[in-house]
Amino acid sequence: MFVCSCVRENEKRFRNGGMNLREFSKKIGLSQTTISRAMNGHPEVKEATRLRVFEAAERLNYAPNVRAKAMATGRSMAIGHIVPLSSNPDMVNPIFSDFLAGAGESCIRHGYEIVLAFAEHGRLDHAYRALVAKGGVDGLIVHDPVLDDGRIEILNDLGLPYVMHGRSHRVELPYSWVDVNNKRAFERATNFLLDLGHRKIALVNGRADADFAARRQMGYESALRGAGIEPEPAMVRSGPMTEASGYAAARDLLAGPVRPTAFLVSSIFSAYGVRRAAEEAGLTLGRDLSVVIFDDDIAYLRNGGDVPRFTALRSSVHEAGLRASDLLFRLIAEPASGPFAELLEAEFIVGQSTGPVRE
Amino acid sequence: MFVCSCVRENEKRFRNGGMNLREFSKKIGLSQTTISRAMNGHPEVKEATRLRVFEAAERLNYAPNVRAKAMATGRSMAIGHIVPLSSNPDMVNPIFSDFLAGAGESCIRHGYEIVLAFAEHGRLDHAYRALVAKGGVDGLIVHDPVLDDGRIEILNDLGLPYVMHGRSHRVELPYSWVDVNNKRAFERATNFLLDLGHRKIALVNGRADADFAARRQMGYESALRGAGIEPEPAMVRSGPMTEASGYAAARDLLAGPVRPTAFLVSSIFSAYGVRRAAEEAGLTLGRDLSVVIFDDDIAYLRNGGDVPRFTALRSSVHEAGLRASDLLFRLIAEPASGPFAELLEAEFIVGQSTGPVRE
DNA sequence: TTGAAAGCGGTACCAA
DNA sequence: TTGGTACCGCTTTCAA
Numbered sequence: 001m002f003v004c005s006c007v008r009e010n011e012k013r014f015r016n017g018g019m020n021l022r023e024f025s026k027k028i029g030l031s032q033t034t035i036s037r038a039m040n041g042h043p044e045v046k047e048a049t050r051l052r053v054f055e056a057a058e059r060l061n062y063a064p065n066v067r068a069k070a071m072a073t074g075r076s077m078a079i080g081h082i083v084p085l086s087s088n089p090d091m092v093n094p095i096f097s098d099f100l101a102g103a104g105e106s107c108i109r110h111g112y113e114i115v116l117a118f119a120e121h122g123r124l125d126h127a128y129r130a131l132v133a134k135g136g137v138d139g140l141i142v143h144d145p146v147l148d149d150g151r152i153e154i155l156n157d158l159g160l161p162y163v164m165h166g167r168s169h170r171v172e173l174p175y176s177w178v179d180v181n182n183k184r185a186f187e188r189a190t191n192f193l194l195d196l197g198h199r200k201i202a203l204v205n206g207r208a209d210a211d212f213a214a215r216r217q218m219g220y221e222s223a224l225r226g227a228g229i230e231p232e233p234a235m236v237r238s239g240p241m242t243e244a245s246g247y248a249a250a251r252d253l254l255a256g257p258v259r260p261t262a263f264l265v266s267s268i269f270s271a272y273g274v275r276r277a278a279e280e281a282g283l284t285l286g287r288d289l290s291v292v293i294f295d296d297d298i299a300y301l302r303n304g305g306d307v308p309r310f311t312a313l314r315s316s317v318h319e320a321g322l323r324a325s326d327l328l329f330r331l332i333a334e335p336a337s338g339p340f341a342e343l344l345e346a347e348f349i350v351g352q353s354t355g356p357v358r359e
Numbered sequence: 360m361f362v363c364s365c366v367r368e369n370e371k372r373f374r375n376g377g378m379n380l381r382e383f384s385k386k387i388g389l390s391q392t393t394i395s396r397a398m399n400g401h402p403e404v405k406e407a408t409r410l411r412v413f414e415a416a417e418r419l420n421y422a423p424n425v426r427a428k429a430m431a432t433g434r435s436m437a438i439g440h441i442v443p444l445s446s447n448p449d450m451v452n453p454i455f456s457d458f459l460a461g462a463g464e465s466c467i468r469h470g471y472e473i474v475l476a477f478a479e480h481g482r483l484d485h486a487y488r489a490l491v492a493k494g495g496v497d498g499l500i501v502h503d504p505v506l507d508d509g510r511i512e513i514l515n516d517l518g519l520p521y522v523m524h525g526r527s528h529r530v531e532l533p534y535s536w537v538d539v540n541n542k543r544a545f546e547r548a549t550n551f552l553l554d555l556g557h558r559k560i561a562l563v564n565g566r567a568d569a570d571f572a573a574r575r576q577m578g579y580e581s582a583l584r585g586a587g588i589e590p591e592p593a594m595v596r597s598g599p600m601t602e603a604s605g606y607a608a609a610r611d612l613l614a615g616p617v618r619p620t621a622f623l624v625s626s627i628f629s630a631y632g633v634r635r636a637a638e639e640a641g642l643t644l645g646r647d648l649s650v651v652i653f654d655d656d657i658a659y660l661r662n663g664g665d666v667p668r669f670t671a672l673r674s675s676v677h678e679a680g681l682r683a684s685d686l687l688f689r690l691i692a693e694p695a696s697g698p699f700a701e702l703l704e705a706e707f708i709v710g711q712s713t714g715p716v717r718e
Numbered sequence: 719t720t721g722a723a724a725g726c727g728g729t730a731c732c733a734a
Numbered sequence: 735t736t737g738g739t740a741c742c743g744c745t746t747t748c749a750a
Contacts, residue, residue: 020727031737036729044735061488066495067429068727071742076426078474083463097456104442104477113495115437116473118463129420136425136472272631379743390721395745403719427743430726 019062028056039064078113079103079328080137082127095296095317096143099165102321103141110329112138132158139328141165145177145211161331163324163340169211176331176339178324180315182212182294185346186219186264189292189313192348193262194227198290201235202260204249204270208238216266216294235260246270250277262290294346315346378421387415398423437472438462438687439496441486454655454676455502458524461680462500469688471497491517498687500524504570520690522683522699528570535690535698537683539674541571541653544705545578545623548651548672551707552621553586557649560594561619563608563629567597575625575653594619605629609636621649653705674705 025032030053038045038053057063070076081103083096100114107114115137119127128151131137140162142151149168152175164177186203193201203220206213221231234256237249246265253260254277265271271293275285283289295312323342331338384391389412397404397412416422429435440462442455459473466473474496478486487510490496499521501510508527511534523536545562552560562579565572580590593615596608605624612619613636624630630652634644642648654671682701690697 022727032728033730033737033739034735037736040729042730046735049735063489065430065727067426067435068742069729070426071424071430071744072727072729074742083460100475101442101477104475108477114475114477116459116463116475118460118467118473130422381743391744392721392723392746393719396720399745405719408719424743427726428745430728431743431745433726 019060021062021064024057024060024062027060028052036064075138076136077111078115078137079107079139079141079325080115080117080131081141081143082131083116083118083143098296098317099143099321099324102316102318102323103325104321106322106325106329112329128154129158132160139163139332141324141328146209147211147214149211161328161335161338163328163331165320165324166211167215169214174339176327176341178320178327178342178344180212180320180344180346182215183219183222185294185313185315186216187223188219188348189264189294190220190223191226192311193264193290193292194223194229196262196290198262199229200258200260201262201264202250202253203236204246204253204263204265204274205236205238206241206266213238213266220264232258234258241267241270243269243273243276246273247277248273250274251280254278254281254283260289263292265291265293268293268295312349313346314349315344320344378419379424380421383416383419383421386419387411395423434497435495436470437474437496438466438498438500438684439474439476439490440500440502441490442475442477442502457655457676458502458680458683461675461677461682462684463680465681465684465688471688487513488517491519498522498691500683500687505568506570506573508570520687520694520697522687522690524679524683525570526574528573533698535686535700537679537686537701537703539571539679539703539705541574542578542581544653544672544674545575546582547578547707548623548653549579549582550585551670552623552649552651553582553588555621555649557621558588559617559619560621560623561609561612562595563605563612563622563624563633564595564597565600565625572597572625579623591617593617600626600629602628602632602635605632606636607632609633610639613637613640613642619648622651624650624652627652627654671708672705673708674703679703 019027021032021035025035028035030038030049034045034049035053038050039057066077081100103114115131117127117131128140128142131140138161140155140160142155142162142164143166145151145164145166145168147168148170152164152168152171152173155162156173156175162176164175165179167177167179168175190201201220201224203217205216208214217236220236224231235253235258237253239245239249246267246269249270250263250273253263263274265274271291274291278285278289278291285291290311292311292313295314296317323344327338327340327342331340378386380391380394384394387394389397389408393404393408394412397409398416425436440459462473474490476486476490487499487501490499497520499514499519501514501521501523502525504510504523504525504527506527507529511523511527511530511532514521515532515534521535523534524538526536526538527534549560560579560583562576564575567573576595579595583590594612594617596612598604598608605626605628608629609622609632612622622633624633630650633650637644637648637650644650649670651670651672654673655676682703686699686701690699
């Protein structure tokens with residue numbers, strides 16, 4: 001009663017899931033060449049023949065071996081994502097799931113698969129080099145860029161098409177990317193709070209070395225300056241976008257010398273923490289405190305419903321994944337057509353927690 | 360200034376990330392055979408030679424092409440996860456991220472990669488068949504089993520090693536799986552609430568067709584019966600484990616003829632919804648209402664901290680991913696050693712919201 | 719201890 | 735419109 005005992009009975013069948021082209025060609029009395037052409041849509045094969053091939057393939061459950069195909073064509077029909085492990089809680093996260101789902105949609109359309117390579121943090125460069133050298137993917141999507149990301153140089157050098165999810169601020173080299181307009185989003189959110197009369201606005205941001213966080217802070221500061229307010233470093237907190245981190249930041253800020261009347265929060269997770277800290281301080285959101293969050297529209301958390309109790313700037317990671325992937329496929333098909341740049345705008349949604357200063 | 364223009368200059372380099380074995384062997388004056396043996400740890404190669412090979416590989420940045428290696432050996436060094444897309448919000452979700460991170464750790468140790476194949480929902484069977492037929496993976500991890508999961512028969516038939524994440528209740532066939540002891544977890548949680556004096560305990564559960572949800576309900580009902588209470592179907596709600604769904608369920612239950620004094624909630628996401636509904640009804644958790652949640656320990660949301668405001672049964676999806684993957688590798692190495700079964704226990708953590716009945 | 723050559727399962731060129 | 739055949743890059747007998 002062993003699940004896989006059958007496998008050992010037939011070692012041949014283990015190596016490949018089914019039949020190979022030669023057997024198949026013998027069975028239906030056509031050359032391997034013709035079959036290959038038929039299955040790959042080459043125009044010179046007679047329609048009747050093609051039909052016969054497809055019918056037989058279906059009937060005999062024949063499917064070409066991807067590895068062999070990859071070797072013969074030089075294309076592996078897979079795109080790679082390198083996932084930094086463990087020490088970076090921002091990476092293997094719900095956002096990433098949503099991004100993958102979007103990328104997956106694009107992949108389905110192109111008949112591609114996604115290869116996830118995991119790398120110990122700090123060994124990222126090596127991971128990219130290895131992944132490319134091993135030749136298992138036709139393109140790469142690069143996650144979690146930092147302000148001055150050294151991977152860009154490496155990847156340009158490697159010559160494999162890639163698209164970054166996010167940008168790297170201080171890099172002058174050309175590269176393709178898809179990003180949310182973080183600066184504008186936070187500028188708008190800050191202006192929104194300023195319009196309500198707030199003057200003491202705190203920013204609970206992502207990790208300081210993350211590019212997106214820097215852009216968000218730029219937007220925040222630019223809006224403040226536009227209103228004649230000099231940004232206070234003490235009003236800004238950076239850290240991982242988790243409930244715990246948001247809680248710590250908000251508790252700290254609320255206990256500080258200048259109590260904020262409004263919070264700008266970089267993720268819905270930190271926002272839950274901010275809410276907890278506020279409640280513990282006896283404050284009610286939407287009455288004693290205004291909170292605007294940046295919301296990556298996590299499908300799982302909300303399924304498109306409203307963000308309860310918050311005013312939100314909504315952007316879709318799912319769509320970012322889709323767009324980044326689509327871009328990558330264009331780059332793979334036509335390498336000289338890039339680099340591409342695509343900026344997604346966040347939608348502003350007024351929720352229930354906009355208060356209280358409204359002077 | 361095109362990122363990838365360099366690629367076209369050298370078509371050879373595009374097909375494979377670097378140099379191939381033949382070039383490499385010429386460069387260092389050894390036969391391909393010797394190099395292959397050296398790199399794969401065969402005993403017959405002289406230690407000095409092996410060192411020379413490794414040094415040269417490092418220096419010249421040579422890495423064997425995985426596809427070619429896969430073809431020659433019959434092993435692809437990749438394990439596959441099929442991800443049902445779109446119509447199932449429970450799949451591409453934060454839980455899945457955490458699971459992948461765990462599986463990734465295991466993969467790193469074994470030098471494997473993860474292939475994600477996305478399938479339109481309802482075409483899952485086909486996706487598995489195709490993935491196996493294409494021969495791109497050495498094993499499969501199967502997600503999101505339903506009560507009577509037809510994939511098991513197919514997969515046994517296919518003969519590729521696989522491990523299920525979760526079980527399928529009504530299937531008699533042998534198969535390997537890793538699962539949380541959902542029944543016991545919910546039995547304990549229910550008993551915990553019963554001990555506090557609660558008699559009207561609601562269950563906000565996952566989708567009705569999911570196996571884990573059925574097991575949780577079994578545990579819940581068994582504990583109630585043990586206390587001489589006949590379970591009320593009206594006290595149970597099934598649905599996707601999202602904030603929105605939890606909110607709807609709790610609001611409904613709180614407005615119903617028999618108002619529950621305690622909630623047993625199947626995920627932290629639904630729990631946020633339950634909390635919102637409770638607050639809207641003017642109830643305070645931990646004072647007017649007891650809530651126990653099952654918490655998959657989403658790293659991103661909490662980073663191992665306490666679950667604020669809830670009593671929790673904590674289990675680690677991350678660990679499930681790790682264990683499932685490890686099991687799969689054993690199965691790949693020794694197919695006849697399975698099927699394996701592994702049950703993870705959930706840890707009970709008393710939080711701040713245990714109240715109020717405590718008679 | 720090393721090397722030559724035959725696969726692995728396809729694709730694509732060239733000839734028929 | 736079809737078929738023969740030389741690769742793709744590596745592993746693995748078999749012989750030296």
